Amino acid sequence: MDTILNKLTRCIEFGKTDKAAAWPPDMKDQDGADELALRALEEGHPPDQILDALIAGMEVVGRKFSENKIFVPQMLMSAKAMKAAMTHLKPAFESGAAKRKGTFVIGTVQGDLHDIGKNIVAMYIEGSGYEVVDLGVDVKPEQFLVEIDKHPGCVVGLSALLTTTMINMKRTVDVIRETHPKQVICVGGAPVSEKFCREISADFYSPDPQGAVAFLNRLAS
Amino acid sequence: MTRLSRKDWLVLCSRPPVILDGAWGSLLQQRGLSAGTAPESWNLSHPDDVLAAGEAYVQAGSQIILTNTFGGNRISLARHGLADQAAVINRTGAELSRQAADAGLSRQSVDAGPSRQAAGAGPSRQAAGSGALVFGSIGPTGAMLMMGEVTAAQMSEAYGEQAEALKDGGADGLVIETMADLEEAVIATRAAVSTGLPVVSCMVFDSGPNNDHTMMGVAPAQAAEALEDAGAWAVGANCGRGPEDFLPLCRAFRAATRLPLWMKPNAGLPEFEEGKTVYRMTAEQFAGLVRPLWEQGGATFVGGCCGSNPAFIQALATNPSE
Numbered sequence: 001m002d003t004i005l006n007k008l009t010r011c012i013e014f015g016k017t018d019k020a021a022a023w024p025p026d027m028k029d030q031d032g033a034d035e036l037a038l039r040a041l042e043e044g045h046p047p048d049q050i051l052d053a054l055i056a057g058m059e060v061v062g063r064k065f066s067e068n069k070i071f072v073p074q075m076l077m078s079a080k081a082m083k084a085a086m087t088h089l090k091p092a093f094e095s096g097a098a099k100r101k102g103t104f105v106i107g108t109v110q111g112d113l114h115d116i117g118k119n120i121v122a123m124y125i126e127g128s129g130y131e132v133v134d135l136g137v138d139v140k141p142e143q144f145l146v147e148i149d150k151h152p153g154c155v156v157g158l159s160a161l162l163t164t165t166m167i168n169m170k171r172t173v174d175v176i177r178e179t180h181p182k183q184v185i186c187v188g189g190a191p192v193s194e195k196f197c198r199e200i201s202a203d204f205y206s207p208d209p210q211g212a213v214a215f216l217n218r219l220a221s
Numbered sequence: 222m223t224r225l226s227r228k229d230w231l232v233l234c235s236r237p238p239v240i241l242d243g244a245w246g247s248l249l250q251q252r253g254l255s256a257g258t259a260p261e262s263w264n265l266s267h268p269d270d271v272l273a274a275g276e277a278y279v280q281a282g283s284q285i286i287l288t289n290t291f292g293g294n295r296i297s298l299a300r301h302g303l304a305d306q307a308a309v310i311n312r313t314g315a316e317l318s319r320q321a322a323d324a325g326l327s328r329q330s331v332d333a334g335p336s337r338q339a340a341g342a343g344p345s346r347q348a349a350g351s352g353a354l355v356f357g358s359i360g361p362t363g364a365m366l367m368m369g370e371v372t373a374a375q376m377s378e379a380y381g382e383q384a385e386a387l388k389d390g391g392a393d394g395l396v397i398e399t400m401a402d403l404e405e406a407v408i409a410t411r412a413a414v415s416t417g418l419p420v421v422s423c424m425v426f427d428s429g430p431n432n433d434h435t436m437m438g439v440a441p442a443q444a445a446e447a448l449e450d451a452g453a454w455a456v457g458a459n460c461g462r463g464p465e466d467f468l469p470l471c472r473a474f475r476a477a478t479r480l481p482l483w484m485k486p487n488a489g490l491p492e493f494e495e496g497k498t499v500y501r502m503t504a505e506q507f508a509g510l511v512r513p514l515w516e517q518g519g520a521t522f523v524g525g526c527c528g529s530n531p532a533f534i535q536a537l538a539t540n541p542s543e
Contacts, residue, residue, distance in 0.1 A: 068428070068429050068430045071428060071429070071434065071435075071436065071437055071438025072401075072428075072437050072438065073367055073437055073438060074438075076365075076367060076368060077367075079307075086267065109258070111255075111256040111257030112256070112257070113257075113301075113363075114302045114363065114364065115363075116363065116436075117268070137300075138257065162256065163491045163498035163527070164246075164256040164498065165256045165257070166249065166493070166498070167256070167498070168499075169272050190427075191491055191493075191498070193492075193493070195492075196493045197409075199493060
């Protein structure tokens with residue numbers, strides 16, 4: 001059955017942002033996530049159900065990505081479509097009619113200016129129903145502390161691209177744990193590994209954004 | 222005034238392997254460069270240290286050394302507040318490598334005299350086993366075209382500025398390195414080609430089930446075709462993975478193009494030990510794994526990327542054709 005919510009899920013899966021978007025070529029001139037999300041709201045679908053439909057699309061994207069069936073560009077197009085749909089849901093989040101699953105505070109650690117990987121993870125986690133606080137690049141440990149206090153119960157995500165800057169992950173974890181010993185901290189980035197995660201006493205490592213969302217979902221459930 | 226004519230280039234390419242250099246950043250870190258500082262800024266603030274890195278590779282046997290200008294485009298430099306110094310940073314970077322290459326020349330060829338002109342540029346110097354060529358390093362901007370973070374025109378201008386400055390500083394050629402996005406690689410290649418210098422275009426293959434695609438999903442055959450179209454004189458791969466993964470890459474490139482291939486693998490993958498990053502591969506292991514790249518894979522130019530150092534290049538350069 002091809003409901004409007006199914007169509008919305010497919011727009012996220014294939015990265016169809018709006019009707020004018022040229023991508024993907026085989027969905028040319030069809031309504032995109034932007035139009036369909038708005039219409040679903042107008043037709044009276046509860047915001048929570050619309051969000052679930054969006055998340056379902058994002059799940060397929062994450063699975064394909066971690067199975068190496070798609071690459072970063074497709075992931076980014078899906079995130080773009082997600083963003084377009086979420087704009088319409090914003091009032092529902094503000095009024096409490098739709099709820100996010102939790103808050104994720106993410107940043108590239110001090111000394112590292114790379115943001116492509118961090119942005120992809122942030123977009124994917126946001127598209128999976130979480131509020132994401134993105135602190136950007138070259139983030140000092142103290143900046144994480146400020147956000148942790150603002151968002152009780154949040155999960156922290158640290159990113160680094162360089163072998164020389166991933167050392168700063170350890171310092172960041174140490175500073176956070178000094179005052180917040182139970183803070184949950186995830187790490188990721190090209191040089192980072194499960195072994196490194198254990199060595200610096202972080203809680204979780206994933207080589208792909210899908211793994212991070214699975215971890216967050218386990219914590220939230 | 223092109224230093225390296227088409228003919229010189231063909232002569233150079235007819236004698237594989239041509240030995241390249243290894244990592245520069247780690248040499249500068251040993252000399253005190255801190256994480257978070259733009260390595261390229263050292264061209265102005267610590268020229269002697271940059272010169273020493275270049276000289277170490279020339280002495281190790283590099284026939285071509287690169288320049289300390291990987292992140293020297295103004296879009297990358299802007300993150301460090303250095304955009305306005307893009308031209309001088311690149312020009313100085315090329316001058317320093319030029320100086321390192323020529324110092325190697327005067328040390329090694331006693332009879333050739335101090336003048337580079339007297340010794341002759343290009344392969345004739347190479348043939349005498351002395352000196353080195355300088356290829357200017359051009360890395361990615363770190364900004365994504367498809368997300369609208371930067372326009373193609375801005376990118377083209379930034380790469381054009383960098384390429385011209387490297388040429389002004391005396392580069393014999395240019396190397397586009399570590400590209401993940403084919404559109405960006407093509408823009409950089411076109412900008413570099415417009416200087417008239419020989420241009421090598423490389424991408425980084427570290428994704429997909431067999432680590433044979435770039436992060437953006439580009440396969441070697443696609444890269445070879447588009448970069449050759451854009452005017453590259455040679456194509457290839459650098460960084461991302463260790464030498465074992467480069468043999469299949471060489472073969473995929475070889476099947477797609479007749480251009481010379483340029484290969485700079487990492488020294489394996491890094492491990493983390495007692496607060497330090499370590500690469501476990503030894504120089505001899507590296508040299509043993511790189512050898513098949515030209516013996517079986519059709520590569521012409523070989524060197525190292527992350528984790529490699531002058532000892533790795535020396536191991537490569539020692540009796541490479543045995």
